[in-house]
Amino acid sequence: MSKIKKFYRPENLDTALELLSDEKNMVIGGGTTVAMNVPGSISGLVSLKKLQLSEMKVTGSKVEIGGGTTAQELYKWEGINNVWGGILTSACRNIGSTLTRNLVTVGGNIVSVFPWSDIPVVLMLLDGNVVSTGNNKVPFQKYFEKSPVSQGYGKDKIITGIEIEKNTGNEGYFWETFQKTKVDFAMTTICGLIKTENKIVKELRLAIGAVSVLPVRLTGVENALIGKELTESALREALKKEFENVKIRDDFRVSKGYICEVTENLIVKNLMKGL
Numbered sequence: 117m118s119k120i121k122k123f124y125r126p127e128n129l130d131t132a133l134e135l136l137s138d139e140k141n142m143v144i145g146g147g148t149t150v151a152m153n154v155p156g157s158i159s160g161l162v163s164l165k166k167l168q169l170s171e172m173k174v175t176g177s178k179v180e181i182g183g184g185t186t187a188q189e190l191y192k193w194e195g196i197n198n199v200w201g202g203i204l205t206s207a208c209r210n211i212g213s214t215l216t217r218n219l220v221t222v223g224g225n226i227v228s229v230f231p232w233s234d235i236p237v238v239l240m241l242l243d244g245n246v247v248s249t250g251n252n253k254v255p256f257q258k259y260f261e262k263s264p265v266s267q268g269y270g271k272d273k274i275i276t277g278i279e280i281e282k283n284t285g286n287e288g289y290f291w292e293t294f295q296k297t298k299v300d301f302a303m304t305t306i307c308g309l310i311k312t313e314n315k316i317v318k319e320l321r322l323a324i325g326a327v328s329v330l331p332v333r334l335t336g337v338e339n340a341l342i343g344k345e346l347t348e349s350a351l352r353e354a355l356k357k358e359f360e361n362v363k364i365r366d367d368f369r370v371s372k373g374y375i376c377e378v379t380e381n382l383i384v385k386n387l388m389k390g391l
């Protein structure tokens with residue numbers, strides 16, 4: 117039987133924060149995680165629906181997306197179709213079914229981070245911030261260092277939005293996910309950004325998800341290859357070395373070795389085809 121006794125729909129952030137100062141209350145976005153798993157001590161849910169946190173806009177060099185924006189709204193937004201090579205659109209399209217995407221919010225997807233969560237992997241690649249109450253801004257790479265729930269998000273910190281720097285247009289992007297069947301959850305998700313000049317790598321960023329609890333930037337590979345000509349053998353060597361340091365999660369479907377092999381092959385395929 118549900119332990120939830122109260123459901124609040126505050127009309128401003130101050131009231132929402134006041135409600136959250138009671139440890140029996142927690143934030144709810146789309147409710148797709150909360151519906152299945154309400155922490156034992158929680159008896160009140162604080163909905164953000166009336167706070168108008170679903171604005172999406174491009175301001176100068178920045179893309180701003182409200183924390184209450186649904187995955188479907190973001191997927192359908194033409195404003196990001198051609199930004200970052202469309203990888204954020206691809207990631208949003210991959211989130212469950214249309215019905216699920218209509219519920220899942222950006223805030224919820226980046227707070228309850230599961231290995232299959234699609235938006236966090238893309239954010240790990242891009243320049244930008246998670247914005248929370250009090251206009252607190254945390255760069256994506258720092259934000260995903262630790263579980264967001266353990267950092268107080270959803271309790272004393274409400275995510276009001278994310279802001280992402282637009283690309284310059286000179287770099288190439290890729291995103292791909294791999295699962296055993298169409299309805300299976302991801303085994304590995306990769307995305308990357310590369311810029312070359314006269315075959316020399318000027319900029320390289322790689323992020324992977326699903327293989328570990330939180331998304332990971334492959335900074336070892338990036339540092340090993342920037343300033344050099346990209347060859348398949350150098351890339352494979354750097355990836356193998358980096359995987360020794362990544363804490364690959366247990367996956368009952370396949371071995372850790374298989375996950376690394378697939379991830380390596382996906383990255384090699386995507387990076388080499390663009391050159």
Ligand SMILES: Cc1cc2nc3c(=O)[nH]c(=O)nc-3n(C[C@H](O)[C@H](O)[C@H](O)COP(=O)(O)OP(=O)(O)OC[C@H]3O[C@@H](n4cnc5c(N)ncnc54)[C@H](O)[C@@H]3O)c2cc1C
Binds near residue numbers: 148151210227270
């Ligand atoms: C069948 C199914 C398939 C799915 N498949 C995928 C998939 O393929 N890829 C994928 O990425 N996701 C997928 N999801 C969604 C994912 O697992 C999470 O359920 C979802 O991202 C949570 O978002 P939500 O808005 O529903 O959050 P909620 O369930 O409402 O909240 C989750 C957590 O985030 C906190 N929270 C919510 N909003 C905020 C905010 N604005 N500020 C601070 N804290 C907040 C809550 O307090 C809670 O701790 C799937 C879900 C289902 C049910």
